[in-house]
Amino acid sequence: MADVQAGTVKRGPLSRIVDRLGSGAVQVLMILIGLFWLVPTLGLLVVSMRDETANNAEGWWTIFTKPAELTLSNYASLLATGFSASFWNTVMITVPTTILVIGIAAMAAYAFAWMDFKGRDPLFLVVVGLLIVPIQIALIPIATLYGQAGIFGTIPGVVLFHVAFGLPFAIFLLRNFFVGIPASLLEAARMDGASEWKIFSTVVFPLGKPAIASLGIFQFLWVWNDLLIALVFADASNQPMTKALQSQMRQFGTNVDIIAPGAFLSLIIPLVLFFAFQRYFVQGMMAGSVK
Incomplete structure (x- = not known):
């Protein structure tokens, strides 16, 4: 003292x-x-x-x-094995998943942070509780559901699974960031006649760029490097790079001249993404973890 x-x-x-x-x-x-x-x-x-x-x-x-x-x-030699198709499959899975998770989670987080509606707090507790649900327990039920819906083994099916299990953490992270925005900014916008969507799109979303960029890096890396969901829900024609590399290992054993270039190609994109947005990473993580 x-x-x-x-x-x-x-x-x-x-x-x-x-x-x-x-x-x-x-x-x-x-x-x-x-x-x-x-x-x-x-x-x-x-x-x-x-x-x-x-x-x-x-x-x-x-x-x-x-x-x-x-x-x-x-x-x-790697491209001759059809790896380029797996690369684009990974892009078509990862990019829509990341965009959907960020968009849906940002709107839900704004609602939980700044909109009053019945059951808001209990519903948010349910979302937080979903963070501890392991993916493994949902594989068989969702595989059965996908088979009945006719989307098992398709890219949309893989995207939907990743979106569903990526939303709880995304909502939790962004909500904790959004509640730190000064209430006076939102009240001033409401006094000017701005709608909730206008406030979200012009005030909250731009101010949330650090947390959104941090979430985008996490979500992109999780989906880009995923193997478990790809093994279960993607067939041979829609397999991403992780499943393609795994099949090469099973087929060729120690064939490093095939596996190494594939592993480097799967590594370089996330590495470039991280370095491009690293200035937002620490700021977004600290903001979303202290509330």
Whole structure:
């Protein structure tokens, strides 16, 4: 209390270390950590561009002394297996799912945060309770329902499943962010005659960009990297990349020259997406986790 009254704030050991090292040294350290984190990605890229004989004989790091071993023939062989169709299947599953989850969850979160209706709080508790429901218990009932509806093994069926199980977390995250928006902004918009949809689209949604971008990254990664739902609900003609790679592993065993380029292609898109929206990521996660 004496430190606070005297106008000083007690600093932690991490802050004192940063002061002693200097901001430049800390930045260099963070860059080195980032580069170290990217080493597995670099190794996967190198392995995907070497033939099977070279990969079996030596480690990927020897490429720095033998750059002539790099080739794109592995990617040509991968595309010859029909992997490009699996890539577009993944896109057609992931992009609509992410858009639908963000759109539906944002509107529901606004309703839970700023609209008064009967049963709002109990209904929100039900949504929160759905967060603990494991996906596995719904596989057989929904597979039966899909068979009766005629959408089993189709891309819309996979999208609907991901949307249904992605909404609880999405609503919870966005609602916790939206309630932090100053009520005076919404009241001023209502006094100007704005409808609820106008307030949502012009005030709440733009202010929620950090949380929405964070949610978009999470949802995209979950669906892009999903294997369980693809194995159950996608047939051979609609399989995404994860199922295609799994089938290659079962069919060819240790055929790294096929699996490595496929794994790198499935990795590079989420990596680019994360780096593109990383400035929103921490801000959105912190905002959605403290309410």
